[in-house]
Amino acid sequence: MKRIIAIVRPEKMEQVKEALFAVEVKGMTISQVYGCGNQHGWKEYYRGTEVLLNTVPKVKFEIVAADARVEDIVNAILASAQTGEVGDGKIFISPVEDVIRIRTEERGDEAI
16 A cells, blocks of 8 residues: 655646546545745735745645556646646655544555
8 A cells, every 4th residue: 555645736636536436535634735846935014024934835735545546647637737837736745654533443455
C-alpha cells in the first residue's frame, strides 16, 4: 500500500477530485493548506506598509491505495492539475505499513 499526497492549486480542486473519482478512488481526504516552494513568496503593500507574503493557499489530497493503483492515480492527478506554470504543486508517495477500518476491524487492502 502507498500513501499519495498531492498539493495542488486551489482552483484545480474540483478537476482533481473528478479525475480521482473517474479512476475509481474510493476515499480521499482533502484539506486547505498554505505553503511555499521555490518562489519563497513575494512583496505586497497593505495600507502603505510592505508585507512579505511567503505562503500561498493550496489544496492537499491524501489517498491510500493498493500498490497496483498508484500509477493510475498519479496520472489522473497530473492530467487534471498541471498548468505548466510555477506553483502547480507536488505529489509525494510513501509506503503504508497497515490500514485498519475502525468499524469492521478489517486490515490491509480490504480496509482501503
